[in-house]
Amino acid sequence: MPPVDQPISLTRYLIEEQRAGHVSADLRLLIEVVARACKTISVAVGKGALGGVLGDAGTGNVQGEAQKKLDVIANDVLLEANAWGGHLAGLASEEMEHSQPIPDVYPRGNYLLLFDPLDGSSNIDVNVSVGTIFSVLRCPEGVTTPEDAHFLQAGCDQVAAGYCVYGPSTTLILTVGHGVHQFTLDREQGSFVLTTRSMTVPEETKEFAINMSNKRHWEAPMQQYVDDLLIGREGPRGKDFNMRWIASMVADVHRILTRGGVFIYPWDKKDPGKPGKLRLMYEANPMSLLIEQAGGAATNGRMRILDITPDQLHQRVPVFLGSKKEVEAATRYHLEHDALPG
Numbered sequence: 001m002p003p004v005d006q007p008i009s010l011t012r013y014l015i016e017e018q019r020a021g022h023v024s025a026d027l028r029l030l031i032e033v034v035a036r037a038c039k040t041i042s043v044a045v046g047k048g049a050l051g052g053v054l055g056d057a058g059t060g061n062v063q064g065e066a067q068k069k070l071d072v073i074a075n076d077v078l079l080e081a082n083a084w085g086g087h088l089a090g091l092a093s094e095e096m097e098h099s100q101p102i103p104d105v106y107p108r109g110n111y112l113l114l115f116d117p118l119d120g121s122s123n124i125d126v127n128v129s130v131g132t133i134f135s136v137l138r139c140p141e142g143v144t145t146p147e148d149a150h151f152l153q154a155g156c157d158q159v160a161a162g163y164c165v166y167g168p169s170t171t172l173i174l175t176v177g178h179g180v181h182q183f184t185l186d187r188e189q190g191s192f193v194l195t196t197r198s199m200t201v202p203e204e205t206k207e208f209a210i211n212m213s214n215k216r217h218w219e220a221p222m223q224q225y226v227d228d229l230l231i232g233r234e235g236p237r238g239k240d241f242n243m244r245w246i247a248s249m250v251a252d253v254h255r256i257l258t259r260g261g262v263f264i265y266p267w268d269k270k271d272p273g274k275p276g277k278l279r280l281m282y283e284a285n286p287m288s289l290l291i292e293q294a295g296g297a298a299t300n301g302r303m304r305i306l307d308i309t310p311d312q313l314h315q316r317v318p319v320f321l322g323s324k325k326e327v328e329a330a331t332r333y334h335l336e337h338d339a340l341p342g
């Protein structure tokens with residue numbers, strides 16, 4: 001990836017993208033508001049035990065998951081910042097049952113924002129990287145008070161997507177449909193600086209990321225695929241593989257954007273009613289757009305994630321994303337299994 005010679009702030013990068021006709025003024029300002037909210041969340045995360053922000057909130061979200069204090073704080077920060085941002089018609093969060101239109105009394109715009117305010121929250125209390133994932137859609141024409149149904153657009157309709165990782169450094173990864181770029185938070189200056197232009201995911205990899213403890217609950221083709229990875233060079237894949245699992249999707253995807261790999265959260269029969277663990281609108285779609293923009297691939301094991309027509313705001317999907325050839329290989333195991341007679 002080419003290094004950047006001159007420090008370029010996120011603001012300057014976005015102005016250049018606006019001049020090039022890649023973003024509207026409204027979208028530029030909306031991304032700036034999200035980035036500012038991420039800075040605030042980064043400060044809260046960084047306080048750790050000193051800030052009293054660790055531990056459970058004692059509440060559950062709409063998904064029936066126990067919320068961490070920081071899940072609630074991050075959600076509130078994003079809501080507050082964006083309600084006054086002036087560029088949105090509505091927003092939706094993994095932590096809220098329904099989407100929220102921006103009330104009349106606030107300045108409003110034509111975009112819809114969806115977010116996972118804090119991804120990987122099981123890692124907060126052990127001081128491992130967590131992050132924020134976001135996705136931007138257009139509000140359908142003529143709609144002034146968007147409802148859940150207006151957010152149900154395929155991932156290929158996203159106009160921007162990104163995530164922020166709160167790790168050893170705070171980094172913002174962004175696409176507005178013209179490549180994927182990395183910005184690192186300069187903590188002294190308080191601004192995001194472009195540190196990697198045009199990130200690319202190598203086509204091939206020898207590294208996979210999966211929660212192996214679920215293996216016995218997977219479908220047959222998924223078990224076969226991983227068995228073949230583990231046999232390594234003596235098996236049909238003809239090479240040895242390494243494994244990583246951080247259990248924060250943002251951090252696992254960030255590694256893949258940086259050095260390649262494949263990330264898989266397949267369907268499992270622990271809870272057969274759930275079509276997957278990860279959420280289409282807040283996790284799978286934005287990450288799939290980023291990965292595709294960086295030259296990788298993303299499927300649900302059978303079809304391209306960005307082509308899925310959502311039918312629920314909190315819809316879950318299996319996720320296979322990363323290095324193109326490896327995602328194609330894992331997908332092929334499923335499609336060939338589906339084509340078997342009987």
Ligand SMILES: O=P(O)(O)OC[C@H]1O[C@](O)(COP(=O)(O)O)[C@@H](O)[C@@H]1O
Pocket residue numbers: 094116118119120121122211247248249250277
């Ligand atoms: O604990 P598991 O089952 O391995 O799941 C880990 C996955 O769950 C997630 O933490 C789900 O995200 P949330 O923390 O936003 O619910 C992903 O970031 C991660 O990839």
Ligand SMILES: [Mg+2]
Pocket residue numbers: 116118119120249283
């Ligand atoms: Mg998440």
Ligand SMILES: [Mg+2]
Pocket residue numbers: 071094116117118119120121
């Ligand atoms: Mg979350």
